Amino acid sequence: MTTTAQTAFRRALLDAGLPPPAGLSDGQGRAVGKRFDVYRNNVVQGLIDAMADSFPVIAKLIGEENFSGLAAIFIRVHPPKSPLMMFYGIDFPDFLANFEPLQHLGYLPDMARLELALRTSYHATDGTPIAADVLKNMPPDNLMKARLSLAPAVQVMSSDWPIYSIWRFNMIDGAPPPKMQAEALIVLRAGFDAEPHLLPIGGAAFLDAIWTGATFGNALEAAKGLDLAAMLGLLLTGEAITEITIRDIT
Numbered sequence: 001m002t003t004t005a006q007t008a009f010r011r012a013l014l015d016a017g018l019p020p021p022a023g024l025s026d027g028q029g030r031a032v033g034k035r036f037d038v039y040r041n042n043v044v045q046g047l048i049d050a051m052a053d054s055f056p057v058i059a060k061l062i063g064e065e066n067f068s069g070l071a072a073i074f075i076r077v078h079p080p081k082s083p084l085m086m087f088y089g090i091d092f093p094d095f096l097a098n099f100e101p102l103q104h105l106g107y108l109p110d111m112a113r114l115e116l117a118l119r120t121s122y123h124a125t126d127g128t129p130i131a132a133d134v135l136k137n138m139p140p141d142n143l144m145k146a147r148l149s150l151a152p153a154v155q156v157m158s159s160d161w162p163i164y165s166i167w168r169f170n171m172i173d174g175a176p177p178p179k180m181q182a183e184a185l186i187v188l189r190a191g192f193d194a195e196p197h198l199l200p201i202g203g204a205a206f207l208d209a210i211w212t213g214a215t216f217g218n219a220l221e222a223a224k225g226l227d228l229a230a231m232l233g234l235l236l237t238g239e240a241i242t243e244i245t246i247r248d249i250t
Contacts, residue, residue, distance in 0.1 A: 009120075017087070025079040034104050047071070047075045047080070048071045048072060050085050050088060050089075051067075051092075051105075052064070052071065052135065053131035054089050054119060055089065055112060056171075057111055057114075057117070058108060058115065061105070061108070061111070061166075062102070062105070063146075070099070070102075074092060074095050078091045078092075078095065086119065086123050089116065090116065092112045092116070093109040093110070093112040093116065096108045096109045097109040107161035107163060107166060110159040110160075110162060110163045111166060111167065112165050114157060114185070115186045116198060117157060118155075118187055118196065119194075121153040121187045121188075122171075122193070122194045124152040125151075125192065127155075127239070128242055129151065129239035129240070129241060129242060130242065131245060134244065136238070138244075142246050143216055144215065144216055144217030144220075145247065146216045146244050146245065147210075147215055148241050149215060149242050149244075149245070150207075150235075150241070151240050151241075151242050153188070154186065154187065154207075154240050156185070156199070156207050156208070156240075157185060157187075158182070158184040158212075159184070159185075161181055162178040162181055163183055164197075164198045165177075165178030167196060183198060183199075184198075184199040184203060184204035185197060186199050186203070186207065186234065189239075190237065197238065199234075200227045200234075201225045202224050202225045202226030202231075203231050205222045205223045206220065206222065206226055209223070
């Protein structure tokens, strides 16, 4: 099959408004007719189901029927590029940001980013966490000069919306309704399941500095108003710190 024929086949496969590709036949040389329609419906529905599994909060926020229609549009614009469905949907946040009918729900793109972060964390390679008492037993001068390495599963995001609270309200029974305010969160994977956690004030700035290679002391300076005990407790219980290195100690 030529590249042009492959492109035509893919377009027809993902768009029910297009006829079957010209010259397409079954194993016995007969025109595919309704067989292609059945195959197309199965493929598109499978992709819609995969999107719903990957973005359950988005589906809940706009309703399953609306989500199915939205996913069908997304699939035509952004067909899969890899047979590994764990990577499918990476373009969904930007798609939502530019999808005119949903512009009044400004938090949807960041919610999609959070759901992608959860998936990325789940599939990340394992890291070996440090023992919980290492930081506590480290001399303060050494701690200020230390650099922390974070587990591959750690994901951090900031939003102008209460993205963590919206996720929690839709995924945890009895969770309080969100208050419309900006939030920063961290995704941790202690064990098998990735979970988001609300960051304390200054937490995102602290982690951004850590990621760029800043020392513990410099990261602390960048995190105005940080509750350090809460921050370290979150990182340690979430098995987020995998290594501590200390340099230039005299």
